[in-house]
Amino acid sequence: MKKMLPRRRRYVDVTYVTEDGSSRSNTDVVKDGEVGTDYTTEKKNFDGYSFSRMGEFSAEATGQVKKEQST
Incomplete structure (x- = not known):
């Protein structure tokens, strides 16, 4: 019998920031x-x-969800 491994899941977040560092919006893409x-x-x-x-x-x-964190 094969052992089932848990699926690795991650988030992809987009944050829109002004040049002075103020956040305008945060959107979860994935x-x-x-x-x-x-x-x-x-x-x-x-x-x-x-x-x-x-x-x-x-x-x-655009890209693929990776197991390491990207910002």
Whole structure:
């Protein structure tokens, strides 16, 4: 009989932050996602703000859920 291993699950969160570090919004892209599944994020628009860049240590805008934490 094969032994069943627990599925590894992780979150992919997106946080929109201003240049001064203030958080504008936090969106869960994947909740309880199985490692290896695909995810996609979308750029949001905020009145009075324009998109500048992704954070220095951000994960890619699209990718796969990984077992190690990405921000």
